[in-house]
Amino acid sequence: MSEIRHQPVAPTSTQSRAGGDVIDRHRHDDHQLIYVSSGVLAIRTEHGSWIAPNDRALWIPAHTW
Structure with a gap:
């Protein structure tokens, strides 16, 4: 019988931001x-630059500046 291994759960967090907030350049x-x-x-x-309206999402690859 094969052994099934699950990947660890990805870290998650939530944040609320006020309109006009600016976050300094950084990467993850x-x-x-x-x-x-x-x-x-x-x-x-x-x-490049992207704009996402409400009810949409943006994917940012690791190590992106």
Whole structure:
């Protein structure tokens, strides 16, 4: 019988931000999936700029500036 191994659960967190908040340039060791529950999110990286309206998500690969 084969042994089934599950990957560890990905770390998760939630944050609420006020309109107009700016986060300094940074990067993460893990990929990020950012869900926009209300308002609009604008992201600028080394690869371009994206805007996500509410009820949408953005995928940011690990080590992205």
